[in-house]
Amino acid sequence: MPEKRFVLKNCGVIDPRRIDTYLEQDGFRALPKARQMTPEAVIAEIKASGLRGRGGAGFPCGLKWELACKSPGDEKFVICNADEGEVGTFKDRYILENDPFTLIEAIAIAAHAVGARTAYIYLRAEYSYLLDLLLNAIYQAEKAGFLGDLTIRVVPGAGAYVCGEESALMDSIEGKRGEVRYRPPFPPTQGLWHKPTIINNVETLMNIPQIILNGASWFNQMGTERSKGTKVFSVSGDVAKPGVYELVLGSPLRELVEGLAQATRVKMMQIGGATGRIVPNTMIDTPLSYETILGAGAITIFDESRDVIDVVYRTMQFLAEESCGKCSPCREGTEALLALLERFHNGEGETRDISVLEDLSNAMMLSALCGLGQAAPVPVMDTLRYFRSDYESRIKQKQGGMVR
């Protein structure tokens, strides 16, 4: 399946500073259509489309909307998560800088569906240079009368990876430390300021207008049984052509890595960022889907010159730094994993360290409060599985050099 520009169809086509160029495409045609439908009908269409969250967790979008719509309350919120902080991810940046209008139209449709009059776009601090572009697009949509009584506010983040996690993100909008909340309750019943809230990734929302315009049955022809539509990927690392690519879900990894990004001599691929999977070249024919491997679509390529332990060590450094600190399995666990990995990094690993890495990883996966802590051991587990000899060679080095 070749590259398919569906979510990205306006990127590079319209002028992101001028709403008229968006209207010349099919801009703001889905919103009036959605408003003529009942919220229930809009939600039914999204449910039938099979659209799932593109931020990594893959929760069914229509179901999320339905829960929020049915939750009692006169005040509800829509939040667009534009806090992509996952290492190696930049697709939402590309979308925001090229097509902010589709996002705004999608937010307005979501607000209609769940009954919200206020929406927030939480923009990561690192993307502050996109703030004016985004505000300008909102202003133009407002002035043209498309937003009605809906207010869309942009909340600038202040630099914290964990705020991409939805409950930490809500705490941050509330002005607090971005710490993860205990759940339930889930956001559709009790979210921002305890009010029913839906939180959707930028890319998830980008699918909405086309689904409304063309219908669920048109959308769900693309993809696999449980992965409908396309996915936007961020490819970086040891490739000739790093960049943003959109493929129909279920396309093989090879097409993206070797075909589009033109990587050669691939040793391994980190899929889904720091908390994502690390897989060897032998898995390059794996289809990219929710059923297999996907994450938020960040793919970092490492060629044969790269050191596995170095990659895992640096990944854990990042996770230990970005743990929010609320739960001890993650706060202490990432530090302990880092200390162990440092020993292998320095060629000082011991045989028993490997079983400690495994035990600790299992404990964290079971007991951490949120996705960060639960998935933090994934790079360790994956490399112990696929590149175990790289760990073992760091033990042998020591035994060879030491006199006991």
Next chain:
Amino acid sequence: MGKSDATLQGKHESLLTMLQQAQRQFGCVPEDVMKKVAESLNISVGEVYGVATFYSFLSTRPLGRNVIRVCQSLPCYLKHNQTIIDRLVAELGIKPGETTPDGKFSLELTNCIGACDKAPAMLVNGDLHGDLTPAKIARILKSYKIG
């Protein structure tokens, strides 16, 4: 319930906003500002300090007029970001985490800034500079020295 929620809503939302404003104005969140903010919102200084120290773009120590944040994450590391850091250290005469004596530049390392397709990359005062080479550094610094 509704009323106290509304009060809380205004209070906390403005806390982070106020700290971000202080950061823009003073280049950091000074202690006396934290005390004043706590007083005006009727919350503890500890709570304000907790928020001020949680976020990496807020700083309790004074930063320079221009803040350089070099990406240290894997995709930039693979594209030799160390050569960029080394050149910045040589040009500015400071190490990461420090500010030049004249207060013009602070050099910081930061986690993924979402410019991996333009690695190695850095932010200067929020502006993105990508596809960096050591040779480009002097010219970029010069453009911020004026004024």
